[in-house]
Structure formats: structure tokens, C-alpha cells
Amino acid sequence: MLVQALESRLYADEEPSTSTWVQENFVVGEVIGHGTFGRVYTVECRRKPGQLYAMKELVRSSHPKYIEMELRILQNLGGTCNIMQMHAAEREKDRIFVIMDHFPHDSLKDIIDGISTDEILDYMKNLFIALQYLHKNGIIHRDIKPANFLYHRKSKRFALIDFGLSQEYKELSHCKENSAFLSPSSRRAALKRLPQINDDYSAGDVKRWRGRCQCFGKPSICDACQAKPNKNVNKAGTPGFRAPEILMRLDRQTPVLDVWSAGITMLSLLCRKHPLFRPVDDCEALKQIAQVLGSKTLEELATDEGFHLDIKPACPGIDLVKLMKSLRPGLQALSQFNKLCANCSKFIYDNAKTAYCICATSQEDSLNGLQNTERHALEVLRRCLMVNPNSRYTSQMVLSLLS
Amino acid sequence: MLPVERTKVRRRPVQSSVGPSTSSSLFNRRDSTGHVTLLSLHGKDFVLDIENGRVLLQLTTEIEKLGGRIVNEVNEEKKPWCLVSDSPHMAKIEQLKPEKITPPLLRILPMLVRDAIRLRVRYRSTESFTRSLENLKKNIKTQKKAMTTPTKAKAESNAVASTPKSGPINLQQPYLKLEDNRGAFTPLYKQFTPQANCQKIYLGKHMGRSLFHKNHHPDAPRTEKSPIEKTRLALQPKGGFCEICCKKFENSKEHFASREHTLNVNQPGLWSSVDKLTGSWLDYVSSSNPPRTRRHRPSPPSPSDYRHSL
Numbered sequence: 108m109l110v111q112a113l114e115s116r117l118y119a120d121e122e123p124s125t126s127t128w129v130q131e132n133f134v135v136g137e138v139i140g141h142g143t144f145g146r147v148y149t150v151e152c153r154r155k156p157g158q159l160y161a162m163k164e165l166v167r168s169s170h171p172k173y174i175e176m177e178l179r180i181l182q183n184l185g186g187t188c189n190i191m192q193m194h195a196a197e198r199e200k201d202r203i204f205v206i207m208d209h210f211p212h213d214s215l216k217d218i219i220d221g222i223s224t225d226e227i228l229d230y231m232k233n234l235f236i237a238l239q240y241l242h243k244n245g246i247i248h249r250d251i252k253p254a255n256f257l258y259h260r261k262s263k264r265f266a267l268i269d270f271g272l273s274q275e276y277k278e279l280s281h282c283k284e285n286s287a288f289l290s291p292s293s294r295r296a297a298l299k300r301l302p303q304i305n306d307d308y309s310a311g312d313v314k315r316w317r318g319r320c321q322c323f324g325k326p327s328i329c330d331a332c333q334a335k336p337n338k339n340v341n342k343a344g345t346p347g348f349r350a351p352e353i354l355m356r357l358d359r360q361t362p363v364l365d366v367w368s369a370g371i372t373m374l375s376l377l378c379r380k381h382p383l384f385r386p387v388d389d390c391e392a393l394k395q396i397a398q399v400l401g402s403k404t405l406e407e408l409a410t411d412e413g414f415h416l417d418i419k420p421a422c423p424g425i426d427l428v429k430l431m432k433s434l435r436p437g438l439q440a441l442s443q444f445n446k447l448c449a450n451c452s453k454f455i456y457d458n459a460k461t462a463y464c465i466c467a468t469s470q471e472d473s474l475n476g477l478q479n480t481e482r483h484a485l486e487v488l489r490r491c492l493m494v495n496p497n498s499r500y501t502s503q504m505v506l507s508l509l510s
Numbered sequence: 511m512l513p514v515e516r517t518k519v520r521r522r523p524v525q526s527s528v529g530p531s532t533s534s535s536l537f538n539r540r541d542s543t544g545h546v547t548l549l550s551l552h553g554k555d556f557v558l559d560i561e562n563g564r565v566l567l568q569l570t571t572e573i574e575k576l577g578g579r580i581v582n583e584v585n586e587e588k589k590p591w592c593l594v595s596d597s598p599h600m601a602k603i604e605q606l607k608p609e610k611i612t613p614p615l616l617r618i619l620p621m622l623v624r625d626a627i628r629l630r631v632r633y634r635s636t637e638s639f640t641r642s643l644e645n646l647k648k649n650i651k652t653q654k655k656a657m658t659t660p661t662k663a664k665a666e667s668n669a670v671a672s673t674p675k676s677g678p679i680n681l682q683q684p685y686l687k688l689e690d691n692r693g694a695f696t697p698l699y700k701q702f703t704p705q706a707n708c709q710k711i712y713l714g715k716h717m718g719r720s721l722f723h724k725n726h727h728p729d730a731p732r733t734e735k736s737p738i739e740k741t742r743l744a745l746q747p748k749g750g751f752c753e754i755c756c757k758k759f760e761n762s763k764e765h766f767a768s769r770e771h772t773l774n775v776n777q778p779g780l781w782s783s784v785d786k787l788t789g790s791w792l793d794y795v796s797s798s799n800p801p802r803t804r805r806h807r808p809s810p811p812s813p814s815d816y817r818h819s820l
Contacts, residue, residue: 122745132795137737141744154794167766170753171784178787195790197797201754201766201775203784206795320693326681328697332689333679335696347720355688356698378721385720386708390686390700394708395722397686409688417687425711434721437714456712456724 123148123164128197129204133162144271145169149209159209160194165271167201173271174203180246180270181205188240189233189265191257210266212257219379224480227376230258231487232509233265234369238502241267242362247276249344251368253381272343276362324415346392347371347384351405352496354389354396357412363499370491374427377484378434396494397422398454399430401467404494411495423450424467428474428485438463550650551578554591557631559622561596565636569594572643576650584625592632592639595623600635658705684709754780 123129129150136149145166152158165174178196186192195206222230234256241248248255249272257266319331338356342349350367352360375381386392393416397405401424402416409416433440438455441463448464455465474482487508493499500508556573558580560566570580581590597603597620603611608627616624626633634642681687681701689697702708707722718725735743747763754774759765774780790797 128796128798138741138744143750146744152792152794158794166750166762168750168752168754168759168762171781173753175783175787178784182787194792195795195797196788197790198781198784198788201771203788206790206792322678322697323689323693326683326685326687328679328681328687328699330678332693332696335694338690338695338698380717380721382719383721385723388700390698391702391706391708393688394684394686394700394702394706398708398711398722413691415689415691417685419683419685433713434717435714437716439714454710456710456716 123150123162123204126199126202126204128199129162133160135162142269144269150206161207161209163205163207165203165205169203169271176273176275177270178205180241180273181207184241184244184246189237189267190240191266191268207268208266210257210264211259212266213260215253215258215381218258218260219376219381222376222379224377224478224484227373228480228484228487228509229263230256230265230376231369231373232506233258234267234372235502235506235509237265237267238362238365238369239506241273242276242365242502245276246270247274247360247362248365249273249341250348251365251372252345252348253372253375256372274341274343324417326417326419342389344368346386346388347382349389349392350496351393351396351408351494352412354393355409355412355414355416357414359496361496363496363501366491366499366502366505367496369502369505370488373484373488373491377431377488380434394418397424399425399427400492400494408495411497425465426467426470426473427488428470428477429465433465441465444469551576551646554578555581555588557581557584557590557593557622557626559593559595559597559620560636565596569636569640569643576643576646584622584629584631586629589629589631592634593622593626594634594636594639595620596636597623600633601637604633604635604638 122135124135129135132153133150134153136151138146139149139161140147143166145164147161147163150160150162152160165177178193181191181193181196184190191210192208193205194208197204234251237256238248238251248267248270250269255267255269257268259265320329322329322332340353340356340358341360342353342356344353344364345368348368348371350364353364371384375383384392384395386395393405397418402418402422403424405418406416429441429444438458438461442461444463446464446469447462448466449462451464451466452458452460452462455463474485477485487505490500490505490508551573554577556578558566558569560569573580578591581588584590584593599615599619600623603615603619603623608630611627616627619627623633625631679699681699685699685701687697687699707720709722710724711721712718712724715728716725717723747761749758749760750762751758752765752771755765755771757765757770765771785799788797789799
């Protein structure tokens with residue numbers, strides 16, 4: 108710990124101890140977490156020795172608007188329903204310090220190997236208690252992932268953290284009303300290292316472009332289409348956890364986008380592999396979803412929302428039960444299913460000779476062969492990973508399914 | 511792929527390249543005809559006049575690994591490409607042009623070096639040759655990396671440049687294209703390269719960073735960063751985007767200290783909404799805001815007690 112403190116002094120660009128408020132109240136310890144949001148340190152109270160807290164120093168480039176949202180959520184909703192409690196917050200010029208509970212937790216890497224299905228269901232139930240509470244209060248978290256849901260295995264305590272990307276959601280609001288809220292999000296997106304392009308265009312431009320496109324439904328992009336502006340929506344979140352409606356840049360983003368991220372978390376846990384998806388961009392993310400859940404459902408969602416999605420060659424999707432069973436042990440776990448498939452022989456690495464099949468067509472049979480708990484877990488998973496946000500379960504519905 | 515280009519400017523007569531070059535790079539990327547070639551020592555002969563057995567063995571293996579050949583003498587019919595010698599005078603000699611080497615100096619040199627000077631063959635000391643070899647190896651590595659890097663999505667690079675390319679872009683399978691029926695926006699599209707991590711899944715020991723990433727070293731144990739290394743990384747200044755200044759920055763430390771940022775964060779009223787929310791709920795933690803006694807928090811959730819607190 109001493110060495111670490113020394114190291115941090117050597118390389119630090121801005122230490123919390125340079126703040127008079129921090130200096131006056133706390134003894135700063137090691138860094139326990141860092142990311143685009145800022146850094147989290149362990150701190151000890153000067154006036155109450157032995158009392159530990161976690162102190163988050165927000166990155167100094169954050170806009171006050173987002174800081175306000177984060178503080179408001181912590182203040183109004185924190186401390187109940189598995190949401191992290193805030194004890195103090197202080198601003199010193201552009202530096203914001205938030206004092207929260209010191210929450211000892213297990214890293215997912217340490218527990219993922221031996222986690223049982225019952226424990227996964229318990230984890231998900233607690234995650235959905237927090238989500239249901241947030242959604243009921245009109246908040247979308249936008250960054251649900253295991254790193255933001257702390258879990259202490261021994262005491263069975265949970266805490267949802269990091270509301271830096273959260274947004275308010277109004278039931279009746281349409282994209283027009285929301286646009287004031289959405290446009291600065293492209294700035295937020297830049298912070299998360301995402302491409303951001305201005306989409307200022309007039310109604311006249313739309314009319315001009317509409318008639319001239321020569322590539323609709325074809326595997327090419329015509330000149331007219333290349334000159335059009337990019338569609339921009341709030342894409343804040345972690346790439347591998349983004350819901351299809353965000354990836355397709357649909358206008359209507361509802362709280363169920365958190366349910367999708369929770370579903371991806373659950374799939375990771377059930378497969379005992381984290382992270383499962385690591386796409387480099389939105390196209391790759393869509394393709395990966397198509398590979399796992401089938402391209403047909405994605406194409407249907409696009410059609411429903413006034414889009415046309417073309418994924419060639421088409422993907423049949425994966426039998427999630429078989430994926431779960433074979434991901435960690437390897438290919439030989441599929442040998443018991445004794446079905447050969449030309450498509451899967453190419454799709455799965457090192458499967459050219461054995462040609463074991465993992466196509467989604469066998470999913471119903473595989474589900475029937477499962478134990479009750481596992482079948483229940485898969486049922487919950489399927490409701491969370493509905494590609495169409497309108498048929499995806501809300502957090503309230505998933506919670507009642509889990510209780 | 512590396513572009514194969516012919517440049518008139520850089521083309522040199524064959525003779526001049528034979529003399530000792532004063533350039534720091536011994537191995538040029540262009541051959542005598544001016545073509546850009548893949549870096550290697552293929553087709554090149556070397557004479558090693560080295561007494562130290564260990565160094566001799568090391569250089570021999572390295573040259574042969576890169577495609578070069580070791581010959582024993584400086585032959586007039588088939589001139590070697592370079593002579594490497596560990597003679598103590600080499601450091602001085604290699605700085606001089608052959609014409610400048612005086613007969614008394616020539617006399618104290620080993621025979622092979624004298625031959626090399628006479629036949630205008632390149633000559634290098636062991637130290638400078640090892641340095642050049644290291645540089646060559648580094649360049650080969652970069653070159654290989656550049657050739658295997660997957661290309662970036664065209665949609666994004668086009669959009670940033672915002673200049674339409676002439677002629678339609680044709681997509682080859684496998685590809686993805688998402689277009690809106692209204693035709694108001696540019697389609698989202700990508701043609702996947704064989705290197706793209708979405709074509710194959712990897713199970714068991716073959717699985718790498720994700721389901722779609724290959725583990726290139728399935729039997730090697732995973733290396734993890736030490737906590738000290740993690741802390742060091744966490745505290746290093748980073749690049750990013752300042753939402754207050756609406757500006758990209760390369761170095762966070764510099765940007766936050768800049769006059770522009772200092773002026774922007776001192777705008778009156780900018781922090782008023784944040785200041786309303788700061789304070790302390792702990793007796794033993796002071797606050798610049800008046801102490802708060804009551805927490806503005808709705809009671810725990812129950813359907814009957816639902817209110818929009820935000």
C-alpha cells in the first residue's frame with residue numbers, strides 16, 4: 108500500500124490531496140477504480156479514524172449538467188434498492204468529489220468460474236430490484252454491466268454504481284421533445300471515444316435526397332446516399348452492452364435498453380465468460396448480435412421501425428443452451444448432440460472435421476432437456492434479450508418473473 | 511499492402527550505393543531500381559571478420575534468419591553486400607570515405623577490410639551493424655503489422671471527411687447495410703474483412719478476449735498487470751474531450767491547467783445547479799455548503815407511494 112501510494116505520487120497528474128477540502132477531511136489511500144468517469148480512491152476520515160469511504164473524483168472535463176444528474180440520482184434514490192449511497196459531495200472549482208460507502212466486493216473474474224445457476228438468478232434478481240426502482244422513478248441507467256454492479260458474495264450485498272451516463276425518461280416524450288436533451292449527448296459520446304458527427308440539415312435537403320437514391324435494397328452505396336448526413340442519437344454506454352435499438356439509431360429509446368444490457372450480463376454469467384462481446388463499432392456489434400440471436404429478428408425490427416437491414420450472408424443464430432454448455436469446456440462438449448451441420452463447421456473454429464451443430468433450430472429440444480433452475484434462467488434470459496424493444500420485458504416484468 | 515511505386519527523384523545510380531553510405535539507415539527500403547521492397551536481407555551476401563565467437567554466432571544466425579547469406583571472402587567477381595569487422599579501427603574508418611583513407615592507415619587494417627575498401631564494398635563496425643540490424647527488425651515488425659491490420663469502417667471515415675466519393679461503393683459479402691426508408695440519412699454499412707471479429711466463434715481454449723476473438727496462445731498462462739502498474743496507468747494524463755470547452759485534448763493535465771479551461775469553468779452560474787446538490791450528511795465531514803440535516807429521498811419503493819421525485 109505504501110509503495111502504491113509512492114508510485115501514485117510519482118506519476119500523478121492531479122492528486123486528490125491537492126484539494127484543501129480533501130486534505131482537511133480525509134487521508135487518501137489507493138486507487139480502487141478508474142475509467143472515463145474519473146477515479147475512485149479509498150479514503151479514511153481524519154476526524155473518525157478507521158472509518159473508510161470510497162471517494163470518486165469525477166473527470167474534470169464533465170459538463171455540470173451530467174454531474175447534476177449523477178448527484179441528483181445518488182441523493183434522491185441512493186441507499187435503497189441496491190443503489191449506492193452518497194454521504195457527501197464537494198465542488199472545488201472544476202473538481203467534484205463524491206463520498207460514498209466503502210463497499211468491499213468480489214471481482215467478477217474471481218467468482219465467474221464457480222458461480223451456480225441459483226447464484227446467477229439471485230444476482231439478476233438484485234440487479235432488477237435496482238433497475239425496477241430506477242425505471243419507476245423515470246431514470247435510464249444506460250451503462251448496466253458487471254463492472255457497475257458490485258457484489259459482495261459473503262454478505263450477499265449488492266450496489267449499483269456510476270450514474271454518469273444516466274438520463275431522464277418521460278413516458279410520453281417523443282424524440283422531438285427529447286432532442287434538447289439528446290444533442291449534447293454526442294459530446295458525451297465523444298468522451299466515450301465514439302464517432303460524433305453533426306446532423307444539421309433542413310427539410311428541403313430531405314426532399315432533394317429522397318428521389319435520387321439508386322441503391323435502396325442493393326449491395327451498394329450510391330453517390331446521393333454518401334452525401335447524406337449521419338443519423339445521430341444518444342449512444343452513451345459500453346459497446347458490447349448496447350441494445351439493438353441504440354445500434355440501429357432508432358429515435359425511441361426506453362428504459363428497456365437497460366434490460367437488454369442486463370440480459371447480456373446474464374448471458375455472460377451463464378456462459379461463465381466475461382466479456383462475451385467486444386465489438387469495434389456498431390456494425391460489428393449488430394453482426395455479432397445477428398450471429399448469436401439470428402439475423403431474422405434484427406431485420407424484422409428494422410422493418411417495423413421504417414428501416415431496411417441487410418445482413419449477408421444470413422445468420423441462423425445459436426442455440427443458447429449449447430453455447431452455455433460448450434463455451435468453457437470446448438468443442439467436445441457438443442459431441443453428445445450428434446448432429447452434423449455444414450454451416451457450423453465453418454462458423455465454429457476448429458470444427459471443420461467434426462462439424463458439430465450449434466444452430467438455433469435445436470433450442471426448444473435443448474431447453475426441454477434442462478433442469479428446472481436452468482430452464483427458468485434461460486426463460487428469463489430470452490425475455491431480456493428480445494431484439495424488439497416492444498416485446499422485451501420491462502424491468503418490473505422480469506423482476507416478477509425472478510421473484 | 512505496401513504501395514509499389516517508382517520515384518524518379520529517389521533513384522540513384524548503382525555505383526553510388528556501393529560506396530560507404532553516410533546515411534544512418536543501412537538497409538534502405540528501396541532497392542537499386544527504386545522499387546519499394548518488402549524488408550529482408552534476401553539475396554545479400556555478408557562477410558563477417560569477427561574474432562569473438564559469441565558475437566559471430568549471434569550475427570550469423572540473425573542474418574540467416576532474415577534471408578541473408580554468409581560468405582568467407584571478399585571476391586571481385588561476386589562482391590558481397592557488406593563487410594562487418596570488429597577491428598578496433600573500424601569505428602574511425604567507417605566514418606571516412608574510401609578515398610580519404612591514407613596508405614599508413616590502410617596498412618594497419620586487417621586484410622579483409624583492405625580488400626573491401628579496394629573493391630568498394632560497404633564496411634561496418636560490429637556495433638553500428640548490430641544497431642542497423644535492430645532497426646531493420648523493428649521495421650519488419652511494423653511492416654507486418656501494417657499489412658495485417660483490419661481496415662476501418664468506411665462509413666465513419668466518409669462521414670468525418672464529409673466529402674462524397676465519386677461513384678457508388680459496391681459491397682461484397684459478408685456485409686451489413688442499414689438504410690432508412692425515408693432516405694434522409696446516409697446508410698450504416700460495413701464490409702467485413704476476414705480479420706473482423708464477428709465471422710467465427712471460438713470455444714474452449716481457443717476463445718480469446720471475447721466469444722469472437724481468437725486466443726493466439728492457448729497454452730500460455732494469462733499475464734495480469736500488477737496493482738502498481740494499474741495505479742500508474744490510472745494516474746497518467748490522458749487524451750479526451752472537454753465537455754465544458756467543447757474541445758478535444760491530447761493531454762488532460764495540460765488542458766485543465768490551460769487559460770481557456772480556467773476561464774470556462776469560472777463562468778458565473780455554470781455550477782449553480784451542481785452547488786445545490788453538494789454538501790455533507792456526515793457530522794465528521796465538513797462542507798463549504800450549509801450542513802444538511804434531512805436527506806431528500808423518497809421512501810423505499812411501493813406501488814402506492816409512487817412519486818416523481820426528479
